[in-house]
Every structure is written in C-alpha cells, then in structure tokens.
Amino acid sequence: MEIISGKSHTTKNINQLEFWISTTLFIFALISICTQTTYGGGDSYHFSQHSLNYSVMQNFFLPEIFKISILYFSFLLFNFVSMPQLARKQNTITNLIITIAVTIFSIIAWMVANTYSQAYRILEYDDLDKAYDVFFGEAFTFIFFLYLLFNAYAYFNERGLELLKRIPLLKQNNNNIVPEVFTATKIWLILLMIFASVLSLKIDYEILIVWLLVPPVNIFFAFCAIYYIIPNLRKNFKGFGRYFWGNVVLTIIISLLLLIILIPFMRNREIVPITLILNAICLICITTPSAWYIYKHKFEKLSEIQMLKTELGKSDANLNFLKSQINPHFLFNALNTLYGTALQENAERTGEGIQKLGDMMRFMLHENTLDKISLTREVEYLNNYIDLQKLRTSRSADIRIEAHIEEQLNNLQITPMLLIPFIENAFKHGISLQQPSYIKITLQTKEKTLYFDVSNSIYIKADNDPEKLKSGIGLENVRQRLSLLYYEKHELIIRESAKEFFVHLTLQLD
Template sequence: MVILSGNPSTIKTKSINQLEFWISTTLYVLALIGICSSTIYNSGNSYRFEESGIDYSVMANFFIPELFKITSLYISFLLFNFCLMPQLANKNNITLNLILTVLVTAFSVVAWMVYNTYSQAYRLVEYDNIDNAYGIFFGEAFTYIFFLYLLFNAYAYFNERGLELLKRIPVLKNYHNNIVPELFVSTKIWLISLMIFAAVLSVRIDYEILIVWVIVPPVNIFLAFCSIYYVIPNLRKDFKGFGRYFWGNVGLTIILSLLLLIVLIPFMRNGAVVPITLILNAICLICITTPSAWYIYKHKFEKQSEIQMLKTELGKSDANLNFLKSQINPHFLFNALNTLFGTALQENAERTGEGIQKLGDMMRFMLHENTQDKISLTREVEYLNNYIDLQKLRTSRSADIRIDTHIEEQLNNLQITPMLLIPFIENAFKHGISLQQPSYIKITLQTKEKTLYFDVSNSIYIKADNDPEKLKSGIGLENVKQRLSLLYYGKHELIIRESANEFFVHLTLQLD
C-alpha cells in the first residue's frame, strides 16, 4: 500500500536546552559583574545602613549575601529545568524528584531569609520585636521563592510537554500548521520574561505590577494570534482592508479592557494602577499588536500563499506536459493500427471502421479537451470506454484473456480533471495482459453523489527477458500521483497494492 504524507516540523529539544543553559549562565555572569561593580564603586547599600545608624560591612552586608542569592537562583533553575522537572514530566522516579523539589525550595526559602537578614539588616530597626522582624523576613522570602520557583517549574514543564499539550487543543488543528510551534515559542518567551522580571524584583514584591505582567502579555499574544490566523484571513476572503480590521480590533480592545477591569480590581490595593494599566494595555493593543499582526500576515502568509499558488500552477503545467508526453504512446498506437490492419484482412471493414472511429475520437480528446482544466465526467468516461474497446479488439482472439468492466453511465454534471483515470487502465493493459498466458483485467467505476469510486485490478505475469517493457514501471502512475496531490489535495484517497499475482488500485475522489 502506498501512503503519501508529510512529516510535521519538530523542535530540537537538545538545542533548546543548550540555548537555555547559555542564556541563564550569561545572565548569571552579568549579575556577578553587577554585584562586583556595586561592591567596588557604590559600596552596596551602605547609605541605608548609615541612615539607620547600623554598622555596615560591604562584604558581610552586601557582596556575600547577594552572591549567594543569585547563585542559589541560578543553581535552582538548572536543577528544575534540566534535572527534576524533565524526570517528573516523563513520570520517572516521581516520589524522589518531588522530595528533591520540595527540599530545594525549602532550603532556598531559609537561605534567602538568612541572606536578607544581612543585606537588609537596616530594616530591623523598623520593628519593635526582633522575632516579628524575622517572621516578616521569612514570610517575604517564602512568598518570593515560592512564586519564583513555581515559575521555574512551570517553565520547565512547559518546555518538556508544552508542544504536546498545544497539539491536543482541537481548535488549533483547524488553522495553519505553524500556529502550534509559534504559540509554543511565544509562551516560552513570555514565561522567560516573567522569570527575569520576578528574579530582579526586590523581596518587597510590587504585586500590582506583577499581576499586570502576568495578565497583559498573554492578552496581547492572544489578540495577535487571533488576528493573524482568524480575523485577517476572513477579512481578506471578503476583500476587506486594513481600515475594517483596525476598527474591529479597537472594538475588541474595549471589550478586553472591560474584562481585564473586572479581573484586576479584586487584586489591586491601589485603585490608580488599574486605569493606568488598562490605558497602557489598550495603547499597546491598538498601536503595536494590531499593526504588527497585519504586517506579519501581509509579509509572511500572503507571500507564502502567492509562492504556493505559483508552485501549484508550475507543477500543474509540468505535470500536464509530462502527462501528454507519456500518453501519446507510439507503442500503443502501433499496436492499435496493427490490430486494425489485421482485422481488415480477416473480415469486413465494419469493425475496422469502428476501431478507426474510436481511435480518432481518442486523438481528438487528447489534442483538444485534454488542454482544459476541467471537463465533464461523461466525456472522461467516453474516453475510457473507447480505449478499453480498442484494447478488446487487440485481445479478442485470445480466449485466455478476460476483461471485465463495470463502468456506470454518467448522467450527472460532475467535473473532473481530464486524463486523470486513464493511466491506471493503460498500466493494467500494458503490464497485466499476456497473449501467451491466462490473464485478466477488472475495472469498476461508479459515483455516489459527488464521490467517485474507481477500482482497477489486473493479473501479473513474468515478462520475457527480451520484452522492452520488463524493466519499465507503470505508465504515468508517478505523474498521476503528483497531479492528484496538486489538484485534489485533501480530496482523494489513493491505495495501491501489489502481490505476487495481482496489481490493485483503488481511488476515491471528491468531485465538483
């Protein structure tokens, strides 16, 4: 059986992991350089200690705590992303890896609290009770580390299983093949930016900004993908331009802003942040996301569609040219003429005239109607019948050759690409008939509503060594596969089976 299919694009996980390692290492080195620069030139946070009247040591109160803090973040990210989460995602040693994840998180919370008691010792004077201060420090460290490590693990899991999870979403299967990997990459970039944003925050997290950062970028990503893969293609089908698209997105932005307002208000302690955030988000949606999506669609998908259309037209022309070359077959024409000549010598000219008429009809069909993009199925069937009748004249004197045809008369108005079915029949007669050995051909053609069902089976025999056709493959079979993939993509099913004694072809075709 022959099955034609394309392989989907795959993402090289090993390359991605290497890139993540070098990006995280680069950020870690840059952070080290920043700490060293602050230690040498700015003496860390010495002015805060001076204001609080507390002794300050640049090494004990700044360099060592900050060094250990960024080092613990760096090592934890590597552990989660490259060791623990990949094992959990693949369901390997689940209990052990869960315990290790909890231990790494717990150690980081305690260590982070200790680091802050040194690097932010100036805050201790703000509290009446030292135990109270330590409790606040621990709560801040726990909140910060828990949230940041939650991001680490979410990113690591999405990196391992995100592509697979996105492919399972039914609605994404209806759009362009690139949408899943592009959505995967966009989500990863957002998660990376969120991790970097959270990592550079101080222990006193600005919750308003953080919540906005969690929600606003996905909204922009959502609008961009909706525009590129749904809104703009549908507008272009109706010949609508940028103006209709722009004002439609303005209306959608208003709706999204109202929804964000409802979502964000319960989380905001400062009411002024909400309207400012929504205004900035609306400006981003209208002034950046909307034109960017239009630009991406125009310069990517429309160019691709134009290139694909040109390739299709070029492929059709090349396939049709090759098809004509393969169909104007001197071998068959000489056999037909010899048959007609032998028939004329043996009996009256009536059969000879009939044969010549059929041959003339076939030649006119090949020279005139074959140049059209579509013809009626009735004319295609007439050509098949003429061809089969001529071949029957050639084989009628052999009792060991059996030709069974069940071709329905076509009274419908269905259209088909010309010369699409004849290669299978010609192949059967060329390779399935022997004048010295018993052989057979069976041809069935029928339609149901707009679906055509076409079957051809023929016997297989061993050709003589001096037979010029012995090493040749079927006439036009590869060519007709190419034509089907170009002209009836997604509208046909072609099955070809070959055994020791039989060659079988089944074609199901959706016609217009």
C-alpha cells in the same frame, strides 16, 4: 542519584536557548554586583542611618553573589533535570524530593543572606524572632512564587506542545498555530521570570497582576487577528483601515472587560486606568500593526508558495504525460520501419534492423525514465534511429540522407528524447519513395552549448496517404518540454518554405 541517570538528557538539552539566556543573565548580574562593589554600592546609607558598621563584602557582595547563584543553579536543575523527568513520569519520588529539598534550602539561604544584606531592618522590630519571621515570610513568598514559575516553565517546555495539541479550538483552526502559541507562551513565561527575579522582594503585586494579565491579552488578540479577523477581512476584500478601526472597537470592549476583572483585585484603584490605558496602547499601536505585518509577510507568501507548488505539480504531470506520448510514437514508427525492411527480402538487413531496434527499446526502457542522461547516450540513440531509417530508404537513389553528428567525449547532460522528435519529424514528412527528397542533420557542441540543425525537403502527399491530415505530436511536445526544462536556456528557430523545412536549436547544457 537521578542527577547522574539524567545526565544524557541534560547533555542533550544543555545547548537549548534557555541555558544560554539564563547564563547570560547570570553573568550580567555578576558583573553588576562586582561593579557596585567596586564603587561601594549596596545599602550602606541605611546602615549608617542606623549607626551600624557596614562591610561591602559581608553586607553586599557575598550575600548578593550567593542569592543570584542560588537562583541560577536552581533554574538549571529544575529546567534540565528534575522537571523534564517528572513530566515524563521518570523517578517521580526522587525528583519530587530533590525539588522540595532545593526549594526549602533556597528559602532558608535567601533569608540568611538577607539578614546580612538588610541587617538594618532587624532594628525596626522590637522582637528578634518577629524580625526573623518577617525575613522568612518574605523569602518564602518570593522563592515559592519564583520556583513555581521555574517549574511551570520547565513543565510547559517539556509537555506544552502535547497539551496545546489537545485543545480542540487550536486544532480546528490551523496546525501552524500550535507551535506559535507554544513559542509565545514560553516568551511570556521567560519575561515573567526575569521580571520577578529583578524585582526580588520589592515586588508590587498590583504591577505583577498587570504583567500577568496584559501580555496574554495581547498575545490572544494577535492570534485572533492573524488567524481569524484578517483572513475574513481579506476574503471580503477589506483593507487595513477597516481592520484598524475594527480593532479600536474591540479594544474598547476588552478594556471594559478588564475593568470588571481588575477592580476586585486592586487595592490601589488608581492603577486600574493606568493598566487599561497601557493595554489599549499596546493593542492599538503594537499588536494591531504587528499582526497585520505578520499575516501579510507570512501567510500571503505561503499562498504564493502553494500556488507555485500547484503550478509545478501541473508542469510535472504535463511533462510526464508528454513523455508517455512520445515513447509509443517512436515505437510504432520503428516497428513500421522494421516491417518495411522485412518485406524487402534481405534477412541480413532485417537482423541489423532488429538489433538497432533492440538498442532503441533498451534506451527507452532505462534512460528515458531519468531526468538527465549523458549527451553521448542521446547521440547513440539518434544514430541508431538514423541507421534504422537508412535501411528503409537505402534502395531508393532519389533519397539523400546526410548526418554529421559530432562524437561526444564530454560529460554534458541532457534531458532524454529531447532531440529525436526533430529527426523523426524530418523522416515522417520529408521522405518520399516516389519523389526526390533529402534530409540533412548536423549536431555539434562548443563548451556547454549544443548546436543542432535539421533540414528536409517538403513534398505534397497523396490524398490516400494516412499521414496527410496528421500534424503529429513530436514538435509540439518538444516545444513544451523545452519551455519547462530549459527556460531561458534555449533558442528554437523553425522556418518553412514551399520546398524546405528547417529547424535550428541552440541549447545550454549542464
């Protein structure tokens, strides 16, 4: 049978919200029936009026349990087995037969149950066959309508999103509206099924028409407000007052349209003004403020998130650009240093410089592309750079370079190429081959805090020095990177006097 072949699909969907809602309602109904049975509930009064014997078990408990169980298990069958497979066009004939058979069985069972729970009504008819015809007609009308709702809900639950996505109006306005319309329609159908089930045979069809009409009108009005009315008002800088009074006018127009629609269907004309007043109260007092609240707390927050994403994207692009600026800068400095060393006759020193340059190039090609690297690798790069610069300046007795860089044996992480601009700046602007000059570098860590100091001498460059008019990009880049990557996690102090340039950086690391 298809019930077995659809087992995996049923198991997959059994955890859905519909199962738990229907099961909870079923349990509450059972508790209510048991409670009424305990206190002698049911229609015992009508039985005594017609001089009929009344058994609380036979004329109330068993028929009501049987009826509510039929509705519960039929809903599970339609919603989780037969209709989902029909919607997917799987085993169509088998599932149609199951649906029709269950409906026929439910109609007959409901009629039989009512002949016990409402046996006193049989005496109201002269002909027993006529009484059974009335019972059958009532059972057929109720079960057919309710099962039609069950299957409509199950079909919409399976194919509703796909159907809504085909509606051009929904697709053009906003893609987010489709799942929201889907959810709102499901809630309306669920409430409609509960409404019909609770009223049972006592359905007032005029009230049913009201229930079929008023909620969809309010739902449609809410979506129009959220996706069209409020956005247009906000574009024109209009507030809640304009929105509210505009909705009052729209409510009057909608009420007039409903009046034209309802009059032909209402035998009791008195219910028409009640319906219009109820709908107007819902539109003005519930739907109008709710739509405004939803728009304010959803779409304006989405706008803020989108703005933050845009700013983050700009920061990302800026950060990547800064990285691309830094790498060539160091590369050219290193090549110039190697070139100067090669001119100084000693091939051994040139080889050492090439080796250190290779280590630096390897670092830039691999680690520099990562967001974070170990502090140990960053320190190795700094030492290579300092050693390479020492090769260039080692022949000059007037140049003093002191580097006190603590060996890092921890697992701290740091953004690559974050510290080197300060050292590069010191060698670029603090060293003179003609004048006494110095550079002092210290780096140490305590727990997760890094302390980094660089100080260097300052001298006046010659007029023909090509670096005289260049301010460099290193320090400016590192300032921006620190503000982007270590916001409120760093302290940068830069002091400059006539003879000295000093940098102090405190950094909170991960």
